[in-house]
Amino acid sequence: MTESVAAAAAWRELARRRVGVVAVCRVELRKLAAQVPLRFAAAVCLVAPFAFAAMLRVQQAVPADTLFGRWVHASGFAVPLVVLGFAGSWGFPVLAGLVAGDLFSSEDRYGTWKTALTRSCSRFELFAGKTAAAMLCTVGLVALLAVTSLAAGLLEAGDRPLLGLSGNVIPAGHAAGLVLESFGLALVPTLGFTSLALLLSAASRSGIVGVLGPAIAGLVMQLLSLVGSGEVVRTLLLGTGFDAWHGLFASPAFDRPAGQAALVSLAYILLLLGGAWVVVRRRDFAGASPEPRRRWLAPGCWGVAAAAAAALLAVAAPLGPPTVTAGRLDAAITPAFTSLAALQQRELGHELGGRTSMKVLTTCSRRGASTPYRGPGDDWTCAITAVAPDLRQLPLNYDVDVRPNGCYTAHGPTSVGGSTLRGRGAGKLNPLYAFDGCFED
Numbered sequence: 001m002t003e004s005v006a007a008a009a010a011w012r013e014l015a016r017r018r019v020g021v022v023a024v025c026r027v028e029l030r031k032l033a034a035q036v037p038l039r040f041a042a043a044v045c046l047v048a049p050f051a052f053a054a055m056l057r058v059q060q061a062v063p064a065d066t067l068f069g070r071w072v073h074a075s076g077f078a079v080p081l082v083v084l085g086f087a088g089s090w091g092f093p094v095l096a097g098l099v100a101g102d103l104f105s106s107e108d109r110y111g112t113w114k115t116a117l118t119r120s121c122s123r124f125e126l127f128a129g130k131t132a133a134a135m136l137c138t139v140g141l142v143a144l145l146a147v148t149s150l151a152a153g154l155l156e157a158g159d160r161p162l163l164g165l166s167g168n169v170i171p172a173g174h175a176a177g178l179v180l181e182s183f184g185l186a187l188v189p190t191l192g193f194t195s196l197a198l199l200l201s202a203a204s205r206s207g208i209v210g211v212l213g214p215a216i217a218g219l220v221m222q223l224l225s226l227v228g229s230g231e232v233v234r235t236l237l238l239g240t241g242f243d244a245w246h247g248l249f250a251s252p253a254f255d256r257p258a259g260q261a262a263l264v265s266l267a268y269i270l271l272l273l274g275g276a277w278v279v280v281r282r283r284d285f286a287g288a289s290p291e292p293r294r295r296w297l298a299p300g301c302w303g304v305a306a307a308a309a310a311a312l313l314a315v316a317a318p319l320g321p322p323t324v325t326a327g328r329l330d331a332a333i334t335p336a337f338t339s340l341a342a343l344q345q346r347e348l349g350h351e352l353g354g355r356t357s358m359k360v361l362t363t364c365s366r367r368g369a370s371t372p373y374r375g376p377g378d379d380w381t382c383a384i385t386a387v388a389p390d391l392r393q394l395p396l397n398y399d400v401d402v403r404p405n406g407c408y409t410a411h412g413p414t415s416v417g418g419s420t421l422r423g424r425g426a427g428k429l430n431p432l433y434a435f436d437g438c439f440e441d
Contacts (some may be wrong), residue, residue: 017387020121024129025136028103032137037098045141049083052395053156067246067407067436068166072153074429077162077175080288081154081182081249082147087145090240093218096193096430097143100134101210104202104280113283127280128340131198131273138194139187146183150176164334165407165437167339168251182245188265189241193218195272202279221312225404226376227314231323232403236313243405246438249337254440322397324402326373332439333398333410334380337362340431341386347431349424359387364400376404407438 032038056062056072056079063069066085068078087095108112116126162175170178193214201210221239234240241261247254338360364382366372380400387393398410416432 001065003125006111011128021132023129024121024126025132027132028130029136032099032133037419038137041095041141042144042230043100045145046148048154049145050080052083053152054318057156060092064434065409066163067438070429070436072142073157075160075162075175076157077152077159077170077172077179078151079156080149080179083145084179084182084245088239090215090216090218092142092186092190092242093214094240096138096190097197097211097214099137099141100194100197101201101213102207103130103134103198103210104276105205105207105210108205109207123280124277125279127277131276132197134194134198135191138190142183142187146180149183150179151414162249163343163431164249164251164335166249166251167336167343167431167435167437169343170249178248182248182382183254185245185248186242187259189238189268192238192241192265192268195269195276197278197400199272199276202276220290223312224310231321232283234323236264238265238268240405243407246405246407247440250438250440251335255361256440275342277373293385295417308310323404323406324376326364328406328439329380329382329400329402330362332408332437333364333400334360334362334386335391336435336437337384337386337432340435343431347424361385361387376402382410405438406440407436409436410434 036428062072063082066082068081068085071078072082094272099298107116117123157178159172161172162170164170194216197210197214200213201207204210204213218239219420221237225234225237225240240257241264244258244261247257254274338358341358341360362382362384364380366375367379367381368376369375369377369379376399378399380402382398382400384396384398385393387395396415398412400408402408411434412432417430420426421428
């Protein structure tokens with residue numbers, strides 16, 4: 001009987017806490033919805049994709065230096081992927097800071113901690129409710145950007161099939177699903193940056209630190225990914241998860257980076273939220289507020305620790321096997337070129353049925369580099385020898401820019417034709433003129 005009474009009391013306490021967390025979450029969501037920065041962020045997520053699509057419509061220039069950038073006029077599914085690439089580099093860390101950077105520090109600024117904790121609300125309920133509100137707001141903004149980007153792309157270029165990162169043609173329905181899945185993958189590291197904003201807000205008691213901290217951390221992680229060529233540090237960086245969607249558009253698709261990035265992001269979320277909870281649980285809200293000078297003591301210590309961690313990661317950046325190697329680049333370009341050559345012939349109206357496909361041999365190396373067969377850079381050259389069905393050999397040299405995340409852009413010689421096709425394929429993009437791709441890092 002005693003055990004039954006204890007179990008019933010535990011369930012009642014759990015139900016009470018759940019109600020308390022939901023109540024706090026609702027209050028925090030209303031507060032977030034009333035904030036001008038969050039309204040501005042929502043307006044940007046709603047309007048910016050359509051503005052970008054309208055700008056593309058009135059000009060011929062395309063963002064060719066980004067993945068899928070040169071195909072924004074050929075397929076509406078390329079537009080949201082360009083938006084996602086930019087948002088992953090800069091937008092999502094800033095968004096996380098705007099959402100969660102002032103949730104805890106605002107209580108210090110207005111001196112409302114004591115009031116909140118004396119109205120039938122425990123520390124855990126307050127912490128869990130604020131955290132849930134921040135996560136829900138982040139999910140809502142990322143989902144809004146995904147939907148508006150996809151809609152803007154379809155309005156600009158229609159639902160024509162999308163050319164993938166291995167020269168594969170992706171049908172419209174499948175491409176739409178992959179676009180939404182890509183935003184879903186990018187959401188996980190975004191929640192990691194939201195957790196970082198919550199920790200900075202609670203630990204520093206400063207809205208400035210909480211709002212700007214995730215953006216600065218995202219920038220530092222981008223710089224660290226460019227310092228060395230090893231896989232170890234890139235794997236441990238939270239920002240690496242923003243590139244995990246690339247493998248979805250290859251053929252065959254590779255999902256190891258996506259799963260790996262999800263696990264790393266989940267670890268960041270648990271550690272950062274755990275740290276934030278420890279800070280809130282140990283805070284003395286009954287005493288007097290610390291002097292202004294002493295308030296910056298903890299943020300200063302956190303800043304020194306973060307700088308030391310960044311320096312350590314920079315030193316360790318070359319550790320591990322290199323991400324970019326000549327063998328991986330050869331293995332990625334060969335099937336991509338083969339598929340794109342076949343696509344070019346179809347666009348020109350040439351019948352390929354029944355004929356043996358061409359054989360392609362690729363040899364890549366870096367020009368004048370101390371490490372000629374590994375490392376990212378824009379000095380790669382790939383010698384491609386295409387053996388046609390009639391045994392004619394077509395030697396081609398492509399200049400290739402390889403990024404640290406395993407994606408590349410190959411620029412072909414004039415012998416493959418101009419940027420657009422002529423003849424029966426007039427007006428269409430020449431897939432062999434320049435093409436993008438990614439290999440599993």
